[in-house]
Amino acid sequence: MKLTTHQLIQELAIILDSDLAKLVVESYVEMQQRFVGGDWQPTELDGGRLCEAVSRCLLQMDTGVVSHEMLPGQACDTLISKNCSHNLGQKDRQHITQVIRVVYKFRSDRGAVHISPEYTANYMDSMLVLHMGKWLFAEFLRLAWNKDRKIITEVIEQLVQLEHSIIHELDGKPLVLAKDTSAPNEVLILLYHASNNRMSKTAIKEHAVNQKPQNMDVAISRLIKSKDIRLAGNEVALTPNGQKRIIEEILPKLIPKA
Helix, strand or coil: CCCCHHHHHHHHHCCCCHHHHHHHHHHHHHHHHHHHCCCHHHHHHHHHHHHHHHHHHHHHHHHCCCCCCCCHHHHHHHHCCCCCCCCCCHHHHHHHHHHHHHHHHHHHHCCCCCCCCCCCCCHHHHHHHHHHHHHHHHHHHHHHHCCCHHHHHHHHHHHCCCCCCCEEEECCEEEECCCCCCHHHHHHHHHHHCHHHEEEHHHHHHHCCCCCHHHHHHHHHHHHHCCCEEEECCEEEECHHHHHHHHHHHHHHHCCCC
């Protein structure tokens, strides 16, 4: 199921306050992009914003109350209160509020928000926030959107595209926007963006408008030899080696820092 960020926000705005729906989706997408770009502190800050947005959306779903100011701790207290009437199931409320509290407190205590003599924002802390945030976003979509888990997974993976600063897709045709990209890097970027991380050699050459066709043949051969990609029938597919190279080497150089 192909959805842009804007389309998902519109879907959720049918159910939820439009501003809260927008904040949830945009916080999640920015958190992912910041992490990929190596910005550990903004990753953790966006994880906190995601907690604020999700907790307020859950409050609306559970009690009908719309709040743009309530902090996650207060919202979670209401969500698990025995003195309130609830629309969401008890177990769902318990699990998701526990994760919200952990992420929100963690980002406050580990140097991302407040100056700490012991901690600074770093890769491992950001990774924890990222993965807990991903679960939080998926669980939120399951409760709010009422879609099949497979569809939700596909939407989540597809949402965080590189199109904002590196790649743009129009009518199903991707275009690498980054200038002065080498042929091997352009191949990897296109595969990273592609559905299931695989494309035919013909499609790669067609979409790599910044490169000469003969250069693409050489690039693909070298990437196969280095095991960054592999043959898959009539297509080539990105390997874990290639994905690691994109995340650790290519994207940090291409995604602009805030």
